[in-house]
Amino acid sequence: MYTEAVMDHFRNPRNVGSIENADGVGQVGNPKCGDIMKIYLKIKDDIIEDVKFETFGCGSAIASSSMATELIKGKSIHEAVTMTNKAVIEALGGLPPVKVHCSVLAEQAVKSALYDYAQKTNKVIKGLENYKPEDDEVHCH
Amino acid sequence: MYTEAVMDHFRNPRNVGSIENADGVGQVGNPKCGDIMKIYLKIKDDIIEDVKFETFGCGSAIASSSMATELIKGKSIHEAVTMTNKAVIEALGGLPPVKVHCSVLAEQAVKSALYDYAQKTNKVIKGLENYKPEDDEVHCH
Amino acid sequence: MSRKVYLDNAATTRVKKEVIEEMNNYFDKFYGNPSSQLYELGRKSKEAVEKARRTIAEFLNADEKEIYFTAGGTEADNWALKGVAFANLNKGKNHIITSKIEHHAILNTCKYLEKFGVETTYLDVDKYGLVDLEQLKKAIKPETMLISIMFANNEIGTIQPIEEIGKIAKENKILFHVDGVQALGSVKIDVQKQNIDLLSMSAHKIGGPKGIGALYIRKGTRIDNFVHGGGQERGRRAGTEGVQNIVGFGKAVEIVKRDFDSYLERVTALRDRLIEGIQKNIPHVILNGHPTKRLANNVNFSYKYVEGESILLLLDMEGISASSGSACTSGSLDPSHVLLATGLDHGTAHGSIRFTLNEEITEEDIDYTIETMKKIIEKLRSMSPIKNDEDLKNS
Amino acid sequence: MSRKVYLDNAATTRVKKEVIEEMNNYFDKFYGNPSSQLYELGRKSKEAVEKARRTIAEFLNADEKEIYFTAGGTEADNWALKGVAFANLNKGKNHIITSKIEHHAILNTCKYLEKFGVETTYLDVDKYGLVDLEQLKKAIKPETMLISIMFANNEIGTIQPIEEIGKIAKENKILFHVDGVQALGSVKIDVQKQNIDLLSMSAHKIGGPKGIGALYIRKGTRIDNFVHGGGQERGRRAGTEGVQNIVGFGKAVEIVKRDFDSYLERVTALRDRLIEGIQKNIPHVILNGHPTKRLANNVNFSYKYVEGESILLLLDMEGISASSGSACTSGSLDPSHVLLATGLDHGTAHGSIRFTLNEEITEEDIDYTIETMKKIIEKLRSMSPIKNDEDLKNS
Numbered sequence A, B: 001m002y003t004e005a006v007m008d009h010f011r012n013p014r015n016v017g018s019i020e021n022a023d024g025v026g027q028v029g030n031p032k033c034g035d036i037m038k039i040y041l042k043i044k045d046d047i048i049e050d051v052k053f054e055t056f057g058c059g060s061a062i063a064s065s066s067m068a069t070e071l072i073k074g075k076s077i078h079e080a081v082t083m084t085n086k087a088v089i090e091a092l093g094g095l096p097p098v099k100v101h102c103s104v105l106a107e108q109a110v111k112s113a114l115y116d117y118a119q120k121t122n123k124v125i126k127g128l129e130n131y132k133p134e135d136d137e138v139h140c141h
Numbered sequence C, D: 001m002s003r004k005v006y007l008d009n010a011a012t013t014r015v016k017k018e019v020i021e022e023m024n025n026y027f028d029k030f031y032g033n034p035s036s037q038l039y040e041l042g043r044k045s046k047e048a049v050e051k052a053r054r055t056i057a058e059f060l061n062a063d064e065k066e067i068y069f070t071a072g073g074t075e076a077d078n079w080a081l082k083g084v085a086f087a088n089l090n091k092g093k094n095h096i097i098t099s100k101i102e103h104h105a106i107l108n109t110c111k112y113l114e115k116f117g118v119e120t121t122y123l124d125v126d127k128y129g130l131v132d133l134e135q136l137k138k139a140i141k142p143e144t145m146l147i148s149i150m151f152a153n154n155e156i157g158t159i160q161p162i163e164e165i166g167k168i169a170k171e172n173k174i175l176f177h178v179d180g181v182q183a184l185g186s187v188k189i190d191v192q193k194q195n196i197d198l199l200s201m202s203a204h205k206i207g208g209p210k211g212i213g214a215l216y217i218r219k220g221t222r223i224d225n226f227v228h229g230g231g232q233e234r235g236r237r238a239g240t241e242g243v244q245n246i247v248g249f250g251k252a253v254e255i256v257k258r259d260f261d262s263y264l265e266r267v268t269a270l271r272d273r274l275i276e277g278i279q280k281n282i283p284h285v286i287l288n289g290h291p292t293k294r295l296a297n298n299v300n301f302s303y304k305y306v307e308g309e310s311i312l313l314l315l316d317m318e319g320i321s322a323s324s325g326s327a328c329t330s331g332s333l334d335p336s337h338v339l340l341a342t343g344l345d346h347g348t349a350h351g352s353i354r355f356t357l358n359e360e361i362t363e364e365d366i367d368y369t370i371e372t373m374k375k376i377i378e379k380l381r382s383m384s385p386i387k388n389d390e391d392l393k394n395s
Ligand SMILES: Cc1ncc(COP(=O)(O)O)c(C=O)c1O
Pocket: C071, C072, C073, C074, C075, C077, C103, C105, C150, C152, C153, C154, C179, C181, C182, C201, C202, C203, C211, C212, C213, D238, D239, D240
């Protein structure tokens, strides 16, 4: 049911872990829905020097997180904020329809971490003006 | 579904045919129901000297006719009239429930032929007083 | 005596060697549950099921998403009728049109549906078993939700003008169900061209295993589920899939497709040899069904003045398997409702025998069958009190 | 890595060698239609079907006339519920009592029946999955026509007090249906002693083929037919019998009966070894289901802070097949309704894994499974943002 790229990123996820004193941290999802993603960013001169993730979720959630961190690592925050869930799906060679929400979660986790960074540093990141961190209301996808 | 005796009498029916100038002839059943039996009797001194049958019908109808003729051949008409369908079934080693009516038909065919004989000869056969040859009304069993 | 000639292929068929071989993998090798997508064994089963579905869909010119596996032709018929009825009853639609010569899976389902307020019109057929399109048109009411007509009849083999009926259904915006159980493999079925909305099929009539069938449901058809439960068959027919049976069904259709033309040519020739042989060698016979609009493998005659069960028993002794429309063989009181609907009298209907061929039958089998029938009919007629039509009428 | 451990026997089982051998005769050797009683081939099929029926009847302490073959457990469940409902609705009876942890074949059928005016009470279960007999008694109304409770649950293995429920049903003159699909072969079923009126079974859970099951119907039970058509199954379930499947079902029951005690002893020991091994080696686990009133082959744990699908995928890579109550594996939004009914929170329910054993499993398999699970859970927990219950609550 999963592509080889998904299975590869699930089996050998890149950038697993946490970053102490991260410059930005974002967490999305909730256990009720079966998916939580947490992204840690180390940022210097607007460049994402390091990124780590922790994920509670199914195979495609883990693979999506892993792929998302790969896609933004080394990129500027302005590039990173444009990363869409479509890009994640594409890079993974596709996701089953019922798993598309995992890629959405990955996009949101990245945005959430960038938002946290922007809040902390009082920066404005184009594309995040209207971003609201998930409210508490639970709506599983 | 049939016993060996049924199959034997079906395969090699005894007393098949007709008797010219028979002393008694009886026909019961009708083509609508899928069974017609005709019995011919040659009677001398109240003894059934010869008996023949013709049957249109299923395997058990033919076997029942054959067995019935065997059961009454050489018997007196007073014995023959007491031959029941149960006797036919027993002699055949049993009949499937849906085929019991074939043995009833055989009993009736014998009675009908005896009745014909009694009518023609103005004899009274005990047990036939209340016998009525089948009316035309069709009621398949 | 040692020759075995199985001529009851409309009742069921021998499972083909190639089918068995394909199935064999799905008992103790690929035995996973197709719903178990997270391990290899389950995925293998799922793939096999989907492959069979594609094969069948292509054969009917349908989309694979329109094929739903069932436990057989009977369940498919039940689903089509009850599913449409229960989905439409509260829409003010309560009328079904079918024919008098349908399989009991249709007739008894219609009868049952009466208790839910469904009314059914049963169309007459002519002496060949053909429905009358004018009568059909007249039967249509605003309440009509479904026309259900079999593609080909199981007893007399008559093939209905399905495409024309499909047109009428479409023009009147009425769903069209076709019982294709006997037609599958013998008639070109094209659900688009013939405007079929629902089509029932069964594997065991075409060299596949018993207990598996399918219902084609045109996308967008308003129909309730029939078997409720798990999410199998895209949520439309619950129950763990009979994977090995589905695989066998798919393979059987694949073979049918591959051998279609040669099968038709071969079997039609044998059928006609048998029909002519009987007509030439046995007097007082009536061919039941249409002389040309008939299934390639169906031969059905009535043999006057004799009864069908006796014929079958004697045939069995000579190694020949066939079937009869006689009441005696069905356990019911009346002979075949199909034969009666074509206008046969009861007495004659009791004396009907159906031979249904397949591709394994040889010319020698056919000639042996003719020879054997000749002897059997002579023997039984010599024992019959009915010697001619006069006798029949008077008795 | 090359070890293969199939631990999803509640999903389906490998068909047993002896079963396959028995079935093999019924594809191209004895392929007749059991309805064709007038020739040898048909009679052979019929005999085989009746032999299987007798075997099953004896095993349940039922009469052979009370066993009806179906396409599986799901059809049996549908028949029981719809058949009773449609036969009783016009008698002023419209109420069914069942439980919250039934199989979807029951729950979705009850849901569908709403549209016909049927009302259903869904009994709660305690944290072990047991229904409360007092709640059951209180739920009974004059309109109650049926109580339907599964003998043993397919996910958590909990065995219900069927005999007590049977007594309550009898005292209140209410029909009692039991979904026995998971219990067959693992629990002693006695329809007399347990006062069961209707019992659903399925072959593929006990080493038989997929797509065949049966419904036990106590003589005299008021129930409509579910599949209408020909006169098969004494006029109660139409459709050409899946003879080969029925033969396989019968053989599977025969084996179950023969090996019953040794199976139970062997598998229970393995089950307990697995339960203890997991409890000893993996922290933060919760055993789902009852500690002792559980199926001999069922092990179901929730592994906190991780999600089930990931576990299954990693297990598959190590050759182990299992299943999970996670929503991710079902395609639905919510995790297992069974686990939620026992009071698990969603997050924990997502992390549940079911292992279901059979007699082929060895101690080495069990130890390998424990070892593998330990590694997998450690790996996934190390990747999880949730490290403890605090995190779970706050996230
Ligand atoms: C025309 C027709 N419809 C339906 C059926 C029922 O199919 P099945 O035997 O697969 O239930 C049959 C065969 O028995 C048939 O000939």
